[in-house]
Amino acid sequence: MNNESEARPTERKENPRQFGTGLGLKIFYWFIRAGGQKPAYALLYVVVFYYLLFSPRARSSASHYISKRFPDASGAMGFMHTYRLILSLGRGLIDSAAVSIKGPSAMNATCPDKEALYELINEIQGQNKGDNKGIILLMSHAGCWQAAMSALDFIPVPLNMVMQIYQDHDNYLLLKEKSSNIKVIDSSGYLGGTIEIMNALARGEGVSVMGDRLFDTEKNGLEAEFLGAKARFPYSAFRIASATGAPVLVLFASKLKGVSYRVELSKVIRVPRGLGRKKEAYQPYLEDYIASLEQYCDRFPYQFFNFYNMWEL
Amino acid sequence: MGSVIEFDRLKEQLKKVIVEELNLEDVDPGEIDDNAPLFGEGLELDSLDAVELVVQLQTHFGVEITSMEQAKPVFQSIETLARFIEENQG
Numbered sequence: 001m002n003n004e005s006e007a008r009p010t011e012r013k014e015n016p017r018q019f020g021t022g023l024g025l026k027i028f029y030w031f032i033r034a035g036g037q038k039p040a041y042a043l044l045y046v047v048v049f050y051y052l053l054f055s056p057r058a059r060s061s062a063s064h065y066i067s068k069r070f071p072d073a074s075g076a077m078g079f080m081h082t083y084r085l086i087l088s089l090g091r092g093l094i095d096s097a098a099v100s101i102k103g104p105s106a107m108n109a110t111c112p113d114k115e116a117l118y119e120l121i122n123e124i125q126g127q128n129k130g131d132n133k134g135i136i137l138l139m140s141h142a143g144c145w146q147a148a149m150s151a152l153d154f155i156p157v158p159l160n161m162v163m164q165i166y167q168d169h170d171n172y173l174l175l176k177e178k179s180s181n182i183k184v185i186d187s188s189g190y191l192g193g194t195i196e197i198m199n200a201l202a203r204g205e206g207v208s209v210m211g212d213r214l215f216d217t218e219k220n221g222l223e224a225e226f227l228g229a230k231a232r233f234p235y236s237a238f239r240i241a242s243a244t245g246a247p248v249l250v251l252f253a254s255k256l257k258g259v260s261y262r263v264e265l266s267k268v269i270r271v272p273r274g275l276g277r278k279k280e281a282y283q284p285y286l287e288d289y290i291a292s293l294e295q296y297c298d299r300f301p302y303q304f305f306n307f308y309n310m311w312e313l
Numbered sequence: 314m315g316s317v318i319e320f321d322r323l324k325e326q327l328k329k330v331i332v333e334e335l336n337l338e339d340v341d342p343g344e345i346d347d348n349a350p351l352f353g354e355g356l357e358l359d360s361l362d363a364v365e366l367v368v369q370l371q372t373h374f375g376v377e378i379t380s381m382e383q384a385k386p387v388f389q390s391i392e393t394l395a396r397f398i399e400e401n402q403g
Contacts (some may be wrong), residue, residue, distance in 0.1 A: 191352065192360035195384045198367045202377075236361055243364045276336045277362060 032098050037091075037106065037259055040098075044090045052083055061307040062086060068227035068311065069301055081302075088255070088302040092144040095259055099146055106259065107144075109151035113265040117249070120268065121155060124247060125204060133245040134201030137208040138237050138269075140293055141306045143253030147261030149182060151253070159206040162197065164188045194240070201244045209237050211250075211289050212306055222279050223313060226290050227297065231310040233290065238282040241271040250289055252296045254303055266292040324395045327374075331391075334369045335362055347392045355390075363388070370394075376401045 024047070031040040052059055062082045066073070070081050098106035111117065124135060137159070139148060145161075152159065158181055165186045185193040185200070185207070200207050214221050214234050221232040241248050248269040255261050269288050275281040297304050328342035335358070349355035351366075358366070366388075370376050376398050378384045387397040 190381050190385050191363045191388070193381075194360050194363045195367065195378055195381045198364060199379060239361050240364050243368045276334075277365065278336065 028094065029097060029101065032094065032101055036102075037094050037098050040094045041091055044087060044094065048083060048086045048090055052079070052086060058086070064309040064311060065227075065304060065306060068229060069297055069304075071228065084302045085305075089305050092255060092303075092305075095144060095255070095261075096146045098259075099150075104150055107147055107150060107261060108259055109147040109253075109261040109263065111151040111154075111263045111265075113263075114154060117265050118154060118156075120247075120249070120265075121157070125157070133247075134204050135206045136201070136237050136241055136246050136248045137206055138211040138248050138250045138289060139208055140212045140252060140296070140304070141210065142212075142293075142296055142300070142304050143255055143263075144261060145253065147255070148251060148253035148263045151261065151263040152251075153181065155206060157205050158183060158200075158203075159208055160185050160197070160200045162187050162193055162207065162209045192236075197240060198244065201240070201246050207240075207246075210234075211237055212293060213308070213310070222283060222286050224283065224286050224290050226310070227294065229311050230313060232313060233286055233310070235279055235282040235286050238269070238271050238285040239275070239277075239279075241269070241285075242273060242275040242282070245273055248285070248289075250292050252292070254296075254300050266296070320395065320399060323399060324391055327391055327395050327398065330369055330373050331356075331366070334373075335365050345391060347395075348390045351388055351390060351394070370398070374398045374402060 028040050028043065031043055059079075059082055062085055063078070066078060066081050066085060070078070073081055095107050121135060124133065134157070137152075139145065149159070149161075160183045162185045165184065165188065183200075185196045187193045189196075197207050197209075212233060214232055222235045223230050223232055225231075226233070237248055240246065248271065250266040250269060251263055252266055253261055253263045267288070269285050271282070271285050293304075324347060325342065328345045331337065332340050332342045332345075337356070340356070345356065352358045352360075352363070363384075367378050370378065378387060387393055
């Protein structure tokens with residue numbers, strides 16, 4: 001949620017997600033159409049190597065996370081970890097592209113916590129009869145969000161994804177085209193989309209927000225220890241939870257073998273009502289989320305795709 | 314439409330609710346300018362304060378802000394907010 005209601009960032013940050021543009025993307029699309037994801041994955045090995053070798057900016061943007069996750073790795077080992085991270089990101093992008101080209105069957109997404117999640121949502125909805133509070137799905141830049149959304153299609157209420165449409169336009173178009181149960185709330189709109197978020201929760205709907213990245217214009221950050229050093233995180237999810245009574249469901253998507261993905265419910269964070277505007281009040285809930293994120297980074301070190309320096313305070 | 318006195322009373326009540334519920338330290342409700350912007354300059358509320366404000370408007374005044382289009386003109390100042398409450402209170 002941005003502080004300046006209609007501010008726009010002046011420049012885009014370096015982002016390896018943007019490495020495939022123009023002709024390169026067309027070639028990947030052609031491989032996917034011709035033979036599915038496997039030949040595209042094979043091509044990726046060469047492309048990522050070339051990309052990392054000749055793009056110091058790409059290495060630099062990945063280094064923020066790599067240097068914290070693998071503090072002892074330097075030189076060739078550091079390059080290898082970066083290579084595996086970008087390779088993993090590339091595979092996810094290929095899977096996303098395959099879904100948009102070939103349909104949902106191009107990806108196999110499951111949620112082992114489906115029953116628990118379903119029961120929890122029913123319980124929340126039941127408890128809140130006449131006083132809907134909705135649910136907040138706290139996601140991270142991990143795994144693949146298309147997989148997460150696909151695995152969560154059993155959720156019996158509409159889901160609202162909070163995103164910056166002008167920065168994430170491709171994903172916005174994909175969502176508009178592919179899903180009727182998912183709506184988009186533009187966080188770069190008036191008051192950071194908070195009015196729409198509040199109204200969606202009041203209707204008893206789900207609102208999906210990212211817990212690990214402050215938007216370019218956002219100043220509502222809290223500092224907390226992450227992978228051994230202080231980093232800045234948004235706390236808007238917890239403040240909205242406190243104002244509305246909506247529980248925060250921490251979810252992570254991870255890529256398994258082949259084209260399989262799994263979405264897990266890590267924990268449910270319940271923030272007491274009425275904590276107010278002092279951001280320090282939200283520190284314990286943020287740290288609870290960060291503990292889950294660290295566990296995720298431990299289990300899936302090459303699936304955390306936050307390519308900016310969140311440790312720069 | 315109520316009398317001028319009632320409307321002034323509503324504005325005072327609104328200022329008090331905002332200062333108390335949003336926990337605005339060092340802000341005296343009596344010193345808030347009726348026409349000063351609520352967000353950005355003026356009272357310097359931010360987007361997350363809007364979350365609290367929406368809840369408090371419902372709790373204390375029984376009015377709902379249902380869309381961004383509606384919020385934009387209403388959230389301009391104490392004056393516009395009070396006008397909205399006056400027109401929409403049950």
